[in-house]
Every structure is written in C-alpha cells, then in structure tokens.
Amino acid sequence: MNSIEQIINEEIRVVENGSITTPAGFFAGGLHCGIKRKKLDLGWLYSVVPATAACVYTTNQFQAPPLIVTKEGIEKSQKIQGVIVNSGIANACTGNQGLSNAYEMRKLFAEQMNIQEYLVAVSSTGVIGEQLPMEKIKSGISEIGDIQRQNDPSEFEKAILTTDTFSKHVCVQLQIDGKTVTIGGTAKGSGMIHPNMATMLGFITTDAVVKEADLQIALKQVVDKTFNMITVDGDTSTNDMVLLLANQQANHQELSILHPQWQLFMEGLEMVCRSLAKQIAKDGEGATKLIEVQVQGASSCEDAKKVAKSIIGSNLVKTAVFGEDPNWGRIIAAIGYSGAQLNPEHLKVRLGPFTVIEKGLPFPFSEAEAKHYLQQNEVIQIFADLYCGGGKATAWGCDLTYDYVKINASYRT
Structure with a gap:
C-alpha cells in the first residue's frame, strides 16, 4: 500500500x-x-x-x-x-x-x-x-x-x-x-x-x-x-x-x-x-507534489465535486504549489468559476493547517510559515468549507512543473 x-x-x-x-x-x-x-x-x-x-x-x-x-x-x-x-x-x-x-x-x-x-x-x-x-x-x-x-x-x-x-x-x-x-x-x-x-x-x-x-x-x-x-x-x-x-x-x-x-x-x-x-496523481509528469483537495459544506455532493475538481484542475493553483507560493487568491478564483452554488460570505479555506479565508474574507496567517509548509511537504492539502449543506468530495492532482513541458514537448522524439 x-x-x-x-x-x-x-x-x-x-x-x-x-x-x-x-x-x-x-x-x-x-x-x-x-x-x-x-x-x-x-x-x-x-x-x-x-x-x-x-x-x-x-x-x-x-x-x-x-x-x-x-x-x-x-x-x-x-x-x-x-x-x-x-x-x-x-x-x-x-x-x-x-x-x-x-x-x-x-x-x-x-x-x-x-x-x-x-x-x-x-x-x-x-x-x-x-x-x-x-x-x-x-x-x-x-x-x-x-x-x-x-x-x-x-x-x-x-x-x-x-x-x-x-x-x-x-x-x-x-x-x-x-x-x-x-x-x-x-x-x-x-x-x-x-x-x-x-x-x-x-x-x-x-x-x-x-x-x-x-x-x-x-x-x-x-x-x-x-x-x-x-x-x-x-x-x-x-x-x-x-x-x-x-x-x-x-x-x-x-x-x-x-x-x-x-x-x-x-x-x-x-x-x-x-x-x-x-x-497516478502523485506520478503526474514532472510532478514534485501530490495535491489533495477536500471540500465540505456544499449544497450537494455534485457541487462538492465541481469545486474540488475546479481547484485541482486549476493551472494557476498547480503552478503556485510548484512555486511554493501560498497564493490563496488562485484557490478562491477556482471555487468561484466552478459552477457550484455558494455564498462567498460564508466560505472558509485552509491551505494545510493555515486558515487563509474566513467568512469570505482574508484571514491573518504567516506567509513564511505557509511557504515553509509548501516547501517541506510532498502532499499538499487544501480544504474548503462552503457552509451551504452536507455535500462533500475529495479530489487529487499534482503540481505543474517545468519538467511537464519538457516531457510532453518531446514525447515522440
């Protein structure tokens, strides 16, 4: 295992x-x-x-x-x-x-x-x-x-x-x-x-x-x-x-x-x-980190899946993880365009152990400690609570690196 x-x-x-x-x-x-x-x-x-x-x-x-x-x-x-x-x-x-x-x-x-x-x-x-x-x-x-x-x-x-x-x-x-x-x-x-x-x-x-x-x-x-x-x-x-x-x-x-x-x-x-x-997610081409996104509090499990997939599929989120940059704005953007029902004023987001959004607003956290979390861990966790219902879902992906481009640019050669 x-x-x-x-x-x-x-x-x-x-x-x-x-x-x-x-x-x-x-x-x-x-x-x-x-x-x-x-x-x-x-x-x-x-x-x-x-x-x-x-x-x-x-x-x-x-x-x-x-x-x-x-x-x-x-x-x-x-x-x-x-x-x-x-x-x-x-x-x-x-x-x-x-x-x-x-x-x-x-x-x-x-x-x-x-x-x-x-x-x-x-x-x-x-x-x-x-x-x-x-x-x-x-x-x-x-x-x-x-x-x-x-x-x-x-x-x-x-x-x-x-x-x-x-x-x-x-x-x-x-x-x-x-x-x-x-x-x-x-x-x-x-x-x-x-x-x-x-x-x-x-x-x-x-x-x-x-x-x-x-x-x-x-x-x-x-x-x-x-x-x-x-x-x-x-x-x-x-x-x-x-x-x-x-x-x-x-x-x-x-x-x-x-x-x-x-x-x-x-x-x-x-x-x-x-x-x-x-x-498979951990072994993404050129990947250095596994990303796990957990969503709860959605109006339905389908909405929770939409949010989790949107975050994990965002190239901006993936590159931020690779760059070890705790840029929570990219996570918020991915949630916002997911198509799921939500109330921005109720949203809570955590990057690993660090709460970065509370009730839809920035929450004070140490950028240095969050960056250290991204640097020191091979598995990066992102949590989102929509406070809209009982729907929940988990998705997995990886960071997007320079090596991904190299591998796929020369796949046939």
Missing part, C-alpha cells in the same frame, strides 16, 4: 507486497517484444476460469479500437479470462487497420491460452496515430508459455507503463462469510490525466463471487469517487479504462447489493481504487 493511502476500515487488511495475482487463480507477466527500444512493452493477465467482468471506459469520443474490441467481448458474456496489453503505441485513430490489429491481438492471445476469443480483453497505450507492429506483437505473444512458471506481476506492472516513473499496485484482504477475499490492482498513468477517465489503464482482480450486474454497479460507483476525481493536466485520452475481474475462487455466498457484507466489499474495492488513483 502506498504511504499516501489511509486505512479507514479495521476489517480490511493491507497485503504488503500484494499484487493483481494475490487473489486466487490469477497469473500475470510481461516481456519486451520490440515496440519500445528496451523496456517491457507487452503484458498479459490470466484467470484459471472465466471471471465476471465489469469495465468503465474513457468518455473521449475517439475511442481506440482496443476498447471497441473489449466492449464487444464483455457484452457477449460478461466474462473475461485473459487480458493482453501493449505499451508504446496506442492503436488510436488508426481506422479499419487498427481495428483489425486489435482483433488480431485478441485472436493470437486466445489461441496461445486455448480460450475463446471473446474472453480476451485488449488494451493499448502510447503514441496516437501509429499502427501496431503486429509481427513483433505476434512474436511476443508466442513467447508466453507456462503461465504459472512465468507468473511475475511486477513485469506486468512495468509492461503497461509509458511516461510513468514508478509502477503502481495495491492489494487488500477482507472476510466475507468467513472466507478470505482478496482484491488486487495495478494501474498506469502519468500524463493526459483528467476526470471522466484519462490516459490511464487500471486492472483490478478479486477472487470474490459477485453477481454480474452488481459488479458493474460497484465499479461505476467507486470509479466516480476515485479515478474520476484525479487530474494532472486536463486532457482526457482515447484508450483508457478500468477493468475489474472477479473469478469466484473464494467460494463464499454470492455477493450482491442485498448481501449483508456488500458494503464491506465496496469499501475494499474503493480502497484499492483510491490508492491507485492517488498514486
């Missing part, structure tokens, strides 16, 4: 060094097939039985062929048994040839694993507008042999990365009907990150037994509170999704919204997704 995650339920145990293959019946690995010059660029995930599948996709209208293929498979049976992922090339805006290549990836992996084609999910990430080198991918897939002997989730985590600076993973365990249930997850994402999915891929596995329709409901609800509450640069990408697989190996009674421990399962799933979301 990343150090920025907090345990909120004593019934949920963090599995140190856990991964997406800690849940029973899952195997994963990665290899270098030649899309990238040296780094791992082809990853695979496999369940010993077809797993109940739920998925949430990018809202970008230019959805890449891998998403189309994956959607089609899940809609056919609500099951997925294998996942094949490449990094380096996104296979987006590639027309009929790109779609054909995505189907070919699915077919090749299905044949290698001896499973039905529709049970394979396909995912790609990287440069937009380039065709996949299918001979290299075909060769790479052919190297996948004994899945149990080749099992190495850390290689899967590395194979899905693009501009990320570190792998992202988390794993928790809880008890359902007296049985141990494990939820593991990994994700990639560093730039082109914005709420409503982003340039990120998330893969979550669990050995829980979950009703199909309720698994999709659970994922959608949790994604709205976690992955859809992060931003790095305001760009929403073409390829991104969160895929949740439940393969029923824990052998407890079927979970549904009517099960007495449904909420415990939801809290475990949310803990995994929240940790991954925060790790």
Whole structure:
C-alpha cells in the first residue's frame, strides 16, 4: 500500500507486497517484444476460469479500437479470462487497420491460452496515430508459455507503463462469510490525466463471487469517487479504462447489493481504487507534489465535486504549489468559476493547517510559515468549507512543473 493511502476500515487488511495475482487463480507477466527500444512493452493477465467482468471506459469520443474490441467481448458474456496489453503505441485513430490489429491481438492471445476469443480483453497505450507492429506483437505473444512458471506481476506492472516513473499496485484482504477475499490492482498513468477517465489503464482482480450486474454497479460507483476525481493536466485520452475481474475462487455466498457484507466489499474495492488513483496523481509528469483537495459544506455532493475538481484542475493553483507560493487568491478564483452554488460570505479555506479565508474574507496567517509548509511537504492539502449543506468530495492532482513541458514537448522524439 502506498504511504499516501489511509486505512479507514479495521476489517480490511493491507497485503504488503500484494499484487493483481494475490487473489486466487490469477497469473500475470510481461516481456519486451520490440515496440519500445528496451523496456517491457507487452503484458498479459490470466484467470484459471472465466471471471465476471465489469469495465468503465474513457468518455473521449475517439475511442481506440482496443476498447471497441473489449466492449464487444464483455457484452457477449460478461466474462473475461485473459487480458493482453501493449505499451508504446496506442492503436488510436488508426481506422479499419487498427481495428483489425486489435482483433488480431485478441485472436493470437486466445489461441496461445486455448480460450475463446471473446474472453480476451485488449488494451493499448502510447503514441496516437501509429499502427501496431503486429509481427513483433505476434512474436511476443508466442513467447508466453507456462503461465504459472512465468507468473511475475511486477513485469506486468512495468509492461503497461509509458511516461510513468514508478509502477503502481495495491492489494487488500477482507472476510466475507468467513472466507478470505482478496482484491488486487495495478494501474498506469502519468500524463493526459483528467476526470471522466484519462490516459490511464487500471486492472483490478478479486477472487470474490459477485453477481454480474452488481459488479458493474460497484465499479461505476467507486470509479466516480476515485479515478474520476484525479487530474494532472486536463486532457482526457482515447484508450483508457478500468477493468475489474472477479473469478469466484473464494467460494463464499454470492455477493450482491442485498448481501449483508456488500458494503464491506465496496469499501475494499474503493480502497484499492483510491490508492491507485492517488498514486497516478502523485506520478503526474514532472510532478514534485501530490495535491489533495477536500471540500465540505456544499449544497450537494455534485457541487462538492465541481469545486474540488475546479481547484485541482486549476493551472494557476498547480503552478503556485510548484512555486511554493501560498497564493490563496488562485484557490478562491477556482471555487468561484466552478459552477457550484455558494455564498462567498460564508466560505472558509485552509491551505494545510493555515486558515487563509474566513467568512469570505482574508484571514491573518504567516506567509513564511505557509511557504515553509509548501516547501517541506510532498502532499499538499487544501480544504474548503462552503457552509451551504452536507455535500462533500475529495479530489487529487499534482503540481505543474517545468519538467511537464519538457516531457510532453518531446514525447515522440
């Protein structure tokens, strides 16, 4: 578990060094097939039985062929048994040839694993507008042999990365009907990150037994509170999704919204997704600090989300944090244009431990101490209380640095 995650339920145990293959019946690995010059660029995930599948996709209208293929498979049976992922090339805006290549990836992996084609999910990430080198991918897939002997989730985590600076993973365990249930997850994402999915891929596995329709409901609800509450640069990408697989190996009674421990399962799933979301935000391209915005007292949770997203998405706020400048005026401006209902005369804002606005007016604080807070902490917290109701929300992002420009100015070179 990343150090920025907090345990909120004593019934949920963090599995140190856990991964997406800690849940029973899952195997994963990665290899270098030649899309990238040296780094791992082809990853695979496999369940010993077809797993109940739920998925949430990018809202970008230019959805890449891998998403189309994956959607089609899940809609056919609500099951997925294998996942094949490449990094380096996104296979987006590639027309009929790109779609054909995505189907070919699915077919090749299905044949290698001896499973039905529709049970394979396909995912790609990287440069937009380039065709996949299918001979290299075909060769790479052919190297996948004994899945149990080749099992190495850390290689899967590395194979899905693009501009990320570190792998992202988390794993928790809880008890359902007296049985141990494990939820593991990994994700990639560093730039082109914005709420409503982003340039990120998330893969979550669990050995829980979950009703199909309720698994999709659970994922959608949790994604709205976690992955859809992060931003790095305001760009929403073409390829991104969160895929949740439940393969029923824990052998407890079927979970549904009517099960007495449904909420415990939801809290475990949310803990995994929240940790991954925060790790992505922390790893924003060129970032030096994670920013967490907590909003309360909004007229509704939707209004609270608007305010939190507005603050975390403000380039002026992000650059002020990078410059270690306690310029609260930028926070006020972002709240004001958020579109949320508010009364400026009631607003309270804190930057870390320092109240900077009280009842809508400047509140005396030490600029030097506030600057020291920004200098000495890797996690910067901003609190806003609107005093309009009971709505609350939390969002995560990062500072905007010189290195962000350098990374993205030379992304293809």
